[in-house]
Amino acid sequence: MRRRASLVLLAFAVFFAALSPLIRWYAFPRLAKVPPSQYQTMVLEAKDATLLDYTTLKPRKVPKVSIVQTLKGNVEEAKKVKERTGRDVVVWDTLSHVADARGELVSSIPERYIFDAHSQEPVNVPGEHVDGDKVRRTGIEYKWPFLTEKRDYEYYDFQTRTSAPIHYKGTRTVKGLKTYYFEQTIPWTKVKVPKKLPLGVTPRTVEQFGLERWYSTKRMFWVEPTTGAPVDGQELHKEQMRWRDKPEKKPLTAFSGHVKMRPDFQDDAVDLVTSQRRLILLFTSYLPWGSLGLGTLLLALSLTLEWRSRVAPPGARGPALLRLRGPRSAAGDRPGPAGPDGPVSVTDRHR
């Protein structure tokens, strides 16, 4: 009976011990993925910013500029890409809509970003675009991979349509969460004019004025490393309209401001990241370590039972001990009466 119990315990010990690495190294990389149906809005604000007034072609100070970023997972497109490539992908249709303090349009840039749901690496397939222009992304955008490392990453800049390193600059705490701080500086670069501008201004109109758009930014992200999700983001963003072939003419400031996450949206992001973090830790830490501990405990129990069943011969513990003691009886350690084969123990007499 004891031996059977130790075998059952051994089976459970192996089950839990094997579960530990299987969860961490097999299940986690396959189960941890960005859901393809995610819908998320983020609002960023730049207070006391400078904007170009397209009616007078003069920069003006405004109390606030809001940037509304929407990420919408396109499940149908993700399925089509999966059929074509065999990869688990997420297709995000995004819109970066910029509005002034009165809610009037400043610019609006749509994107389609297609990436691997597990690794967050871009997947280059037809349909990928920025403001309607076909692009081929390299590097991450919006989100870092799960279990973000303390190293530089390539980050895609949708204004320049190129990737550049975003540098790891250390660990910071944001609203009680440990984060990795990343920084990227994009030097002044000539970029495309957005197709949607106020007063019906188009890239062609801007070109006819003899202007071209230049942009520079310092991008900062505080990324929660377990989920790879930013819990804070800021930009020192500058845009200029420069006179084509007239370097002596003063450029017009099209936008200048310190863009920050709106506090209520940041709190919402922190809440979301905190809950998702627990889920990831369940697969990377709680379950693997818990099952390994349980497996070790069950193995110890199984070995103890096995050892005890080997030390004691079959039957109850009492008689066995008595038999080992040989000629001495249980009562008062006195020798029992002699039988035909020598002294008889108390146990033998009970048979």
Added chain:
Amino acid sequence: MRALIAAAIGLAAALAVVLTVTAIGAPPGETSPKPLRTTVPEHP
């Protein structure tokens, strides 16, 4: 021998559980009917 069989049963059960869970995976869900926002929302 019996110990080996018990260990093999435990290992096979662990493999079966993990392979089944990963094969089932998570449902993809549906595309949100909400539009891409062109107004500044009051709250998240």
